[in-house]
Amino acid sequence: MDTATNLPTLTIATVTYDAEQTLPRTLESVAAQTYSHIEHLIIDGCSKDHTMEQIHRYVDANTGKALPHAIQVIREPDRGLYDAMNKALEHATGHYIVFLNAGDRLHAPDTLHRLFAPLGQTSPAGWPAILYGETDCVDSEGRFLRHRRLQAPDRLDWKSFRWGMLVCHQSFYVRTDLARKTPYDLRYHFSADYDWCIRLLKRASRSGLPVLNSGLILTDYLNEGLTTHNHQSSLWERFRIMTRHYGWAATLGQHAWFVLRAVLKK
Numbered sequence: 001m002d003t004a005t006n007l008p009t010l011t012i013a014t015v016t017y018d019a020e021q022t023l024p025r026t027l028e029s030v031a032a033q034t035y036s037h038i039e040h041l042i043i044d045g046c047s048k049d050h051t052m053e054q055i056h057r058y059v060d061a062n063t064g065k066a067l068p069h070a071i072q073v074i075r076e077p078d079r080g081l082y083d084a085m086n087k088a089l090e091h092a093t094g095h096y097i098v099f100l101n102a103g104d105r106l107h108a109p110d111t112l113h114r115l116f117a118p119l120g121q122t123s124p125a126g127w128p129a130i131l132y133g134e135t136d137c138v139d140s141e142g143r144f145l146r147h148r149r150l151q152a153p154d155r156l157d158w159k160s161f162r163w164g165m166l167v168c169h170q171s172f173y174v175r176t177d178l179a180r181k182t183p184y185d186l187r188y189h190f191s192a193d194y195d196w197c198i199r200l201l202k203r204a205s206r207s208g209l210p211v212l213n214s215g216l217i218l219t220d221y222l223n224e225g226l227t228t229h230n231h232q233s234s235l236w237e238r239f240r241i242m243t244r245h246y247g248w249a250a251t252l253g254q255h256a257w258f259v260l261r262a263v264l265k266k
Contacts (some may be wrong), residue, residue, distance in 0.1 A: 007120045008127060009037040010112060011094030011176060015084040015101050017045040020054060022103030022222060025142055027058045029105035029220075030069065035112035038069040039094050043087050045078045082184040082192040089180050095127070098173045099193075103222030105142065115173070115214050129175050129209035130200065132156060133218035135168035145223060156211050158201035161194070162246055162254055169193040171218040178203055190230045191237040198245050 012030055016023055030040050042055055052075065059071050074091060078084040085099060096116075106112065119127055135148040152167050153160055160166055182199050184192040204211055242251040 007037050007116055008095035011039045011041050011092035011097045013041045013088035013099050015043045016051050018047045018049045019102035020050040023054055025105055026102055031062055032109045033112050034110050040069050040071045041088055042073045043084045044075045045084055082186055086183045092176050096173050097176045097179050100170055104170050105220040107217045107220055128212040129178055129204035130211045131173040131214050132167045133171045133214040133216040135171045135219045135221050137223045138220045154213055158198050161198050165194050170221055174200055188237050190234040194238055195241045
C-alpha cells in the first residue's frame with residue numbers, strides 16, 4: 001500500500017475497439033495494483049462487441065474499494081489507434097502516462113509501487129522525464145513465451161533507437177506535461193509509437209531532464225499487436241522514421257548491419 005502523498009500520480013491509458021477477448025486481463029492487472037495513485041483512462045472507439053459491458057462491470061467492481069483507482073471512460077469515434085492515443089494525452093490528469101492496451105498486463109501487482117516508490121524521496125522538480133524497463137512476451141492466455149529480444153539499455157537517449165525500438169512502448173513511462181507537447185504523428189499508421197519515443201527522448205535531452213532505467217520487468221506484452229499483423233508496412237514506416245531522425249546515410253548503414261546480423265545468425 002502507498003500512503004505517501006508526494007508520490008506521482010499515473011495515468012494508465014487503455015485504447016480499445018472490439019476488445020472483449022483480450023481486455024479482461026488488462027483490467028484485472030490494473031485493479032490488482034498495490035499502488036494507489038492511479039487514474040485508469042479508457043478510450044473506446046465505439047466498440048460493437050461486449051467491450052463496453054466489460055468496462056462497466058470493471059467500473060462498478062472498483063467503485064468504493066479501500067484503495068480505489070480513479071477510472072475515466074471516454075467513448076467516441078476516432079481515426080484509428082494513434083488518434084485515440086492522442087485523445088488520451090489530452091484527457092490524462094496524472095503526472096506520468098503509460099499506454100497499456102487490451103491484452104497487455106503490468107508484470108506483477110507491485111510493479112507500479114516498485115517503479116514509483118523511489119520518487120517519493122525526491123521533489124517533483126527532480127522527477128525523470130521518462131522511466132523505462134524490460135518487457136516479457138506472453139501468449140493470448142497470458143503465459144510467458146520469452147523475454148523481449150531487444151533489451152533496455154542502461155542508458156537511453158534518442159540516438160539509441162537507431163538500433164530498433166529498444167524499449168517496448170508499454171514499458172515507457174513519460175511525464176504527462178512533456179507527452180502532451182509531443183502528440184503522435186498521424187502520418188504513421190503502424191509505427192507512430194517508435195517516432196513518438198524518439199521525439200520524447202529528444203525533448204528530454206533539450207530540457208536537460210533525466211531518463212531513468214528502472215531495472216524492472218514492467219510489462220507482459222501480448223505478442224499479437226497492430227504492428228505484428230502489419231509487419232511489412234511497419235518496417236517501411238520505421239525506415240522512413242529513421243531517415244527523418246538519423247538521415248539517409250546512417251539509416252542505410254544501419255539496415256546493412258541488420259541484414260548482416262541476420263545472415264550471421266543463420
